[in-house]
Amino acid sequence: MTTDTVTSSDRTKTVRRPHAWIWAALAGIVSAAVLLAVAEALAALVARSASPILAVGSFIVDIVPRPLKELAITLFGEADKIALLAGVGLGAAVAAAVAGALEYRFRFVGVALLGIGGALATAAIVTRTGAGGLSWLPPVVGTLAGVVMLLLAIVRLRRWVAAATAENAPAAGADRRQFLLLTGLTAVGAVVVGIGARVLNAATSSVAAARDALRLPAARTTVTVPEGANWDIEGLSPIITPNGDFYRVDTALTVPNVDPTTWRLSIEGMVDTPVELSFDDLVGMGLDEYGVTLTCVSNEVGGGLVGNAIWTGVPIRDVLRMAGVQGDADMVLSESVDGYTASTPLSSLTDENLDAIFAVAMNGEPLPFEHGFPVRMVVPGLYGYVSATKWVTKLTVTRFDQAEAYWTPRGYSAEAPIKMSSRVDTPKIGSPVAAGTVVIAGMAWAQPVGVQKVEVSIDDGDWQQTQLSTPINDQSWVQWKLDWNAEPGSHYIAVRATDKQGNLQIQDQAPIAPDGSSGWQRTLVTVSS
Structure with a gap:
């Protein structure tokens, strides 16, 4: 910040000139927070699906090109939705900051930008499947609230800057306090209301209680997991996934x-x-x-x-x-x-x-x-x-x-049969094992035919047939294992499966699009002495 010194007959006062664009950007972010908080609160009352962030995020999911979707799954796995929402929130914050700065520099331009953002959110909400008759209300009212907040904040910021420029210390101090109180209290309120509304949206749902109270009729036929179907080997996936x-x-x-x-x-x-x-x-x-x-x-x-x-x-x-x-x-x-x-x-x-x-x-x-x-x-x-x-x-x-x-x-095929596959669960890459007898184990699946055998090759040597667990049926995966006399050093373990019709797992490497990945997994294992 820059300062001017004003000398009076009895004392010297220092008037600080605010970095207007920084405070304007903050005003824009707080205004966007008001928009979202009001929209979330109304959505909890009249239209649970009318959340602007979720609607825009869903719209992005629909339009993002396939390679970006695959990259998101590869990078974030099952956390890809959290990453997307975080990205949407960050983008909204940046856009709101720009709107605030523009509103300070050019009157009503930032308001227009905030209004456009609200309109886009409204369009994303009302065009979603299942949108109700009042789905438009939360984003529209939220946008109006955000616009009002932005106008009020920028007016107070201009007064603060004008008083500081005029070297009027008492007025500058008062205007500064008004601006900071307005933005600070509003920001806290927006966070509390927004988070509270989202929690309320979930907590007041009666569906959880309905699920807890649901009593399904007993199954006429049941599945019995046969003896020998599930081996308790450290690192090996259970035959039934929790x-x-x-x-x-x-x-x-x-x-x-x-x-x-x-x-x-x-x-x-x-x-x-x-x-x-x-x-x-x-x-x-x-x-x-x-x-x-x-x-x-x-x-x-x-x-x-x-x-x-x-x-x-x-x-x-x-x-x-x-x-x-x-x-x-x-x-x-x-x-x-x-x-x-x-x-x-x-x-x-x-x-x-x-x-x-x-x-x-x-x-x-x-x-x-x-x-x-x-x-x-x-x-x-x-x-x-x-x-x-x-x-x-x-x-x-x-x-x-x-x-x-x-x-x-x-970019995906209209029809997509699952490709037979096998994988190594243990030992894992990056987890050295001690020399001696080591159990190599993993999973294999070949729906709906069933797995006939699984073979392992170590350091490109001969293929060795593994032991299979007792299958539940041909529509479920099986476990496999092989005892290996591991010697110190680095070793490559490859695995492949054969189904009950005699078909060998596809060796050629293929990406997940358009109809699923293929290839033999090859894992590097380090054996310590």
């Missing part, structure tokens, strides 16, 4: 809260009779358990975006049979409550030998919210993006040449 450890990859920035008492599933399109089912209708058809491994198309060779669970549900083919599928159909377009869509071959849903289901429970409890409560699809042998729709609410029976799903125009 719900809390199961991977999550989807396009929902916030987990939808769907009340099972109001949930409906509609079957329409190329059917003889459209069908609508309630949750009670669905579970009333009879529940059964199924052991199925799910894999994300974003899973790299050796990656962890794969998991196995015991799912409880109803065969999709039974529901489709109620509607009467017409002969020309070859695809089912499933839709989530948040508008996400997936294209699944009709044959995969009607095959009597495949356990494609509407799942309502996972590992003995109602579906966790992040895994699709109250109902999701589980289809063996297909990557999740073309089959495993969470929070499913509609199936449209159609054709591949007449409709496309969310990921198809974004």
